Amino acid sequence: MQPISGFSKLNKKEKINWLTENYLKDSKQAKKILKQYWNDDAELQRLHDEFSENTISNYYMPFGIAPNFLIDGNLYAIPMAIEESSVVAAASKAAKYWLDRGGFHTKILGNKKLGHVHFMFKGDDQKLKAFFNSNLKDILKADTSSITKNMEKRGGGILSLELVNKSAQIPYYYQIEAKFDTRDSMGANFINSCLEQFAKTLERELAKDESFTQEEKDSLQIVMCILSNFTPENMVRAEVRCKVEDLAEEGISAEEFVEKFSLAVKIAEVEPYRATTHNKGIMNGIDAVVIATGNDFRAVEADAHTYASKDGTYTSLTHCEVKDGEFRFWLDLPIALGTVGGLTSLHPLVKFSLDLLGNPDAQKLMGIVAVAGLAQNFAALRSLTTVGIQKGHMKMHLYNILNQLGANTREREYFTVFFRDKTVTHHAVVEEFMRIRKLKSLDDL
Structure with a gap:
């Protein structure tokens, strides 16, 4: 195998030919797999090809809807793009649970x-x-006026500029720390353009x-x-109360449920091993909506996990309390999102998602994204502290196994009933599948 030069200059067909002929045993089958995910609409496919580099196909994920979310008095059906079993179902279940208990409430804590x-x-x-505080701040702002002009018309722009001395951590290391309001855009290009101009201005002004x-x-x-993708001053709170x-739950009193639920949250607050899985569940809900709305889930993940570690120990992103007979459960989330720019005006399903949500501002x-994370966490903790997490999850796991085996509709219906009161394991499903198909081994399929 030899390295290739100029791969990016090949057209899509040439890229696929080189890739499949050099790396895959069955070139014909590989090409078939890649091409079956192309859009029939040539213009739509061209659009997708140009989202990234060296594109050879599209990678699909399920696009689902979680209905019945009452958020700040408004009813939403939330779009979620995710491949993991039970996430959409769990979010939907939590939304319905809180529908008659006042719904979800959100509050912006910073922008x-x-x-x-x-x-x-x-x-x-x-x-x-002294040099920085004399008049450099004004010069920095003046030098970026052409960049900030349109943002300022929308009510955003540069909020503050500070010189930060970091020489105690690294000798001679300093920062110009700038804070921005980017309104409805995520703002990465805007912020980076301003920062690069700040650097040029700093060099010019110090030199003279x-x-x-x-x-x-x-x-x-x-x-x-x-x-920075860490945004501790760009925060939202989502809560239920x-x-x-x-x-009260079936088979468990309200007091016992709240006690176990509260303990589950407290364990995640003090035990990093649990907090990691706890927060991963929160991000199941958050990432699914972030992806569906064309935002950067990697930045959102990094932001959330940095915030969870800000005090030196990795801890839960959610918290709960009981005060004066009222249960309160909330999530404080640092998150930077955009509803303009990027994919929001290009990707058809992103546009659909934003339309579905009423074209919200950033x-x-x-708030909607934070609610999805809180709902996901509530559903998980409710299951963990009552019936157990596996009951709902394993139903979807069963379907995945049956799909792998090529089960037909009648067989899927049979297995749904068969495992209603049994534990789903891969071995148990395969064994029963072979029995009803009268197979000696899976090789007979």
Whole structure:
């Protein structure tokens, strides 16, 4: 096998031919798999091809709907793009549960996003501080006026500029920390463009400032200019609350349910091994809506997990309390989303998702996404502390096994009844499948 030069310059057919002929035993079957996921609409396929580089096919994920979400008095059907079994079902179940208990409530806790110019300076830090605080802030803003003009018309822009001395962590290391309001856009390109101009202005202004020696001027080194995906000042809270007596479950009193539920949350607050799985479940709900609405789920994941670790120990993103006979369960989530730009005006299903949600602004979408995460966590904890997590999950696992075996409709119906009161395992499903098909082994299929 030899490396290839100029792969990106090949057309799609040439890329597929090279890939399948060099890496796959059955080139013909591989090509068939890739091509069966192409869109029949050539223009739509071209659009998808241009979303990324070296595209050879489309990768589909189930696009589902979780209905009956009452959020701040409005009823929503939430789009979710996810492949994991039971996530949409669990969210839907939690939405229906809280529909008659007041629904979900959201509150924006902040709308500031951050970016930094990271630079080195081997000079007098007090002199640098005085230089920054004299009139450099105004010059930085003036030099980015052409970039910020349209954002300011929408009510956003640069909120603050600060010099941060990080030389205790790394010798000679400083930052220009900038905070932004990017309104309904996620704002990455806007923020990074501003930061790059800040760096140019810093170099120019320091070079002509007579208070610095030539040696100090020469020591300035711009390392990088980049937004941060950690947004502790761009936060949303989602919560549910009701009287404790309204939480009675079949076979368990309201008081016992709340006690076990509260303990489950407290365990996730103090035990990182549990917190990781606990928060993963929250992100099942969050990521599914983030993907469906064309936002960056990797940034959202990084943001949430950094926030969960901000105090030095990885902990739960959700919390609960009982006070004066009222149960309250909430999620504080740092998250940066956009409803304009990116895929929001290009991807047909993204446009559909936003239309379905009433074309929310960025802050409303933050609330909807946080609610999906809270609902997912509530559903998981409710199952864990009552009937157990496997009951609903294994039903979908059963279907996945049957699909792998090529079961027909009648066989799927039979297995649904057969395993109604039995534990689903791969071995048990295969064994019963072979029995009703009268197979000696799966090789006889």
